[in-house]
Amino acid sequence: EVQLVESGGGLVQPGGSLRLSCEVSGFTFSDYSLSWVRQAPGKGLEWVSYISSRSSPIYYADSVKGRFTTSRDKGENSLYLQMTSLRVEDTAIYYCARGGLDQWNPFGGLISNTPLEYWGQGTLVTVSS
Amino acid sequence: DIQMTQSPSTLSASIGDRVTITCRASQSIGTWLAWYQQKPGKAPKLLIYEASNFQSGVPLRFVGIGSGTEFTLTITGLQPDDFATYYCQQYSSYQWTFGQGTKVEIK
Numbered sequence: 528e529v530q531l532v533e534s535g536g537g538l539v540q541p542g543g544s545l546r547l548s549c550e551v552s553g554f555t556f557s558d559y560s561l562s563w564v565r566q567a568p569g570k571g572l573e574w575v576s577y578i579s580s581r582s583s584p585i586y587y588a589d590s591v592k593g594r595f596t597t598s599r600d601k602g603e604n605s606l607y608l609q610m611t612s613l614r615v616e617d618t619a620i621y622y623c624a625r626g627g628l629d630q631w632n633p634f635g636g637l638i639s640n641t642p643l644e645y646w647g648q649g650t651l652v653t654v655s656s
Numbered sequence: 657d658i659q660m661t662q663s664p665s666t667l668s669a670s671i672g673d674r675v676t677i678t679c680r681a682s683q684s685i686g687t688w689l690a691w692y693q694q695k696p697g698k699a700p701k702l703l704i705y706e707a708s709n710f711q712s713g714v715p716l717r718f719v720g721i722g723s724g725t726e727f728t729l730t731i732t733g734l735q736p737d738d739f740a741t742y743y744c745q746q747y748s749s750y751q752w753t754f755g756q757g758t759k760v761e762i763k
Binding site for chain 2: 622646
């Protein structure tokens with residue numbers, strides 16, 4: 528059974544930092560892309576970042592570029608989101624989600640496009656003074 | 657960035673109704689479109705990928721069609737479990753973007 532479990536959310540002051548974790552199980556970690564998606568209270572879904580199965584490429588939403596860093600650790604079967612310079616508007620539930628099986632061309636280029644097949648239950652980040 | 661526009665934002669319907677949600681992309685995304693269902697307090701759930709393919713376990717009453725810039729999700733024979741918010745998402749190019757959501761509520 529595929530499982531994704533987020534942790535690390537909490538209350539932080541504007542300008543502060545926080546690191547989210549997402550521990551996964553039930554699939555071969557090194558074969559699948561992972562993403563972060565957030566949802567502000569009462570609002571819609573906003574994609575935050577994507578990391579391929581090989582940790583490159585990594586993409587970020589413009590709203591977090593330069594402030595957030597996504598990484599993954601095969602040994603820990605975990606995805607991470609390091610958030611710095613946090614703003615009130617970063618307040619949201621943060622979900623980690625698994626994409627589909629990554630496929631690569633012989634030159635190492637990613638050739639697959641996959642949706643978000645499995646989601647964690649989310650962790651709440653509140654940025655407030 | 658590719659903008660995704662969903663309509664309507666809210667839809668009132670009865671059990672057994674046929675409902676259709678529309679999603680328009682600001683530029684062509686081929687068929688790189690997914691539909692998700694989200695219930696209050698829960699994570700989203702993938703229903704449809706590549707515009708018209710059923711995710712495993714999804715009831716056949718959920719039908720997605722479209723390509724290019726115009727897509728629809730139709731629920732035929734609305735069931736009590738279907739009252740939720742639905743989102744479209746393009747995964748054609750980064751930045752990935754979601755529609756603003758369509759809440760399907762009981763009439």
